Amino acid sequence: MVQTRDNALSVREVPGKGLGVYATSDLSKGTRILAQKPTIALKAHQPLVDAWRIFQTLSPTKQRHFKTLHGAANHRKMNDLLRSCDEHGIRDRDEAAHVMDIYNTNAFETDRKGNAVSAVFQKTARINHSCVPNAEATYNKRLGRQVVHVTRDVKAGDEITVSYTRPIERTAVRQRHLEDHYGFSCDCLECDDDEEFAAEGAERREHMVNLNEMLEAYNDGADCAVVKTAEEAVETTEKLIGLMGEEGLFGKDVGRLHWDIGSHYEALKRCKDARKHYDLALEVYALCCGADHPLVEKLDLKLAKLR
Numbered sequence: 001m002v003q004t005r006d007n008a009l010s011v012r013e014v015p016g017k018g019l020g021v022y023a024t025s026d027l028s029k030g031t032r033i034l035a036q037k038p039t040i041a042l043k044a045h046q047p048l049v050d051a052w053r054i055f056q057t058l059s060p061t062k063q064r065h066f067k068t069l070h071g072a073a074n075h076r077k078m079n080d081l082l083r084s085c086d087e088h089g090i091r092d093r094d095e096a097a098h099v100m101d102i103y104n105t106n107a108f109e110t111d112r113k114g115n116a117v118s119a120v121f122q123k124t125a126r127i128n129h130s131c132v133p134n135a136e137a138t139y140n141k142r143l144g145r146q147v148v149h150v151t152r153d154v155k156a157g158d159e160i161t162v163s164y165t166r167p168i169e170r171t172a173v174r175q176r177h178l179e180d181h182y183g184f185s186c187d188c189l190e191c192d193d194d195e196e197f198a199a200e201g202a203e204r205r206e207h208m209v210n211l212n213e214m215l216e217a218y219n220d221g222a223d224c225a226v227v228k229t230a231e232e233a234v235e236t237t238e239k240l241i242g243l244m245g246e247e248g249l250f251g252k253d254v255g256r257l258h259w260d261i262g263s264h265y266e267a268l269k270r271c272k273d274a275r276k277h278y279d280l281a282l283e284v285y286a287l288c289c290g291a292d293h294p295l296v297e298k299l300d301l302k303l304a305k306l307r
């Protein structure tokens with residue numbers, strides 16, 4: 001039995017967003033609010049029509065619940081889904097296309113390398129998007145469940161939100177993805193043109209993307225004019241973490257960045273500094289993914305070797 005505070009959540013209407021999930025009690029940063037097995041999961045090689053095939057094997061109650069979820073396809077996308085049903089010889093094409101649309105709208109990435117690569121989790125599917133979310137969903141392979149943790153303190157009555165896009169992403173790219181894939185234009189504080197915060201945020205995210213690209217190039221061993229040494233990589237990564245903090249972003253990405261700094265210090269044989277950042281990475285992962293996440297164990301082993 002995986003412990004969660006899902007009793008501290010309620011689902012209700014959010015103006016302009018359909019249904020959403022609210023906290024009914026105060027929740028402190030790091031609280032696990034959901035831990036769910038997938039309703040439908042697809043492997044990398046499986047076509048979307050398999051979501052319909054799997055759907056048909058679900059119990060009538062699960063099918064009914066699944067069909068209450070939101071489908072975001074516009075007319076053109078719905079026609080594409082119907083055409084795909086015809087190509088696969090599916091008779092109940094309207095229902096199948098509806099189920100496939102729901103899958104597309106609500107699926108989360110699970111395990112990049114493992115069995116399933118995406119899946120729909122019935123309760124997370126009600127959580128709306130924010131570009132500055134207060135929760136993060138992660139797949140825990142060992143538990144075979146997706147866990148959701150709050151990534152900052154949440155007050156009773158606050159809406160729980162996750163990010164449907166990569167947080168380190170340009171504002172225009174995030175907005176296009178949300179429009180194209182989920183059919184809505186985001187009007188969170190970060191995207192609202194009338195907000196001064198939004199303009200500052202767009203500039204900061206641009207800066208974050210640039211730093212992240214440089215670091216990716218350095219980590220991949222590619223040529224980068226700015227980040228050429230481990231010291232410069234540390235400095236750039238710390239800058240990126242700082243910008244994330246200014247943006248109110250906290251999550252696995254911050255853990256990954258501390259992990260990277262730890263590796264750079266290890267390369268520089270600065271073990272004490274490496275330990276400090278592996279410790280910070282461990283703390284972030286434990287808060288955002290849970291102490292039972294395999295990455296926490298991996299970091300524990302790394303730290304034990306450095307001691």
Ligand SMILES: C[S@@+](CC[C@H](N)C(=O)[O-])C[C@H]1O[C@@H](n2cnc3c(N)ncnc32)[C@H](O)[C@@H]1O
Pocket residue numbers: 016017018019020069070071072105106125126127128129130182183184185186187188
């Ligand atoms: C995964 S569902 C989330 C739950 C959904 N609101 C419902 O009623 O079931 C995704 C859909 O929720 C809506 N949505 C999510 N976040 C939103 C936001 N920030 N602003 C407006 N609509 C949003 C969009 O219609 C989107 O296609």
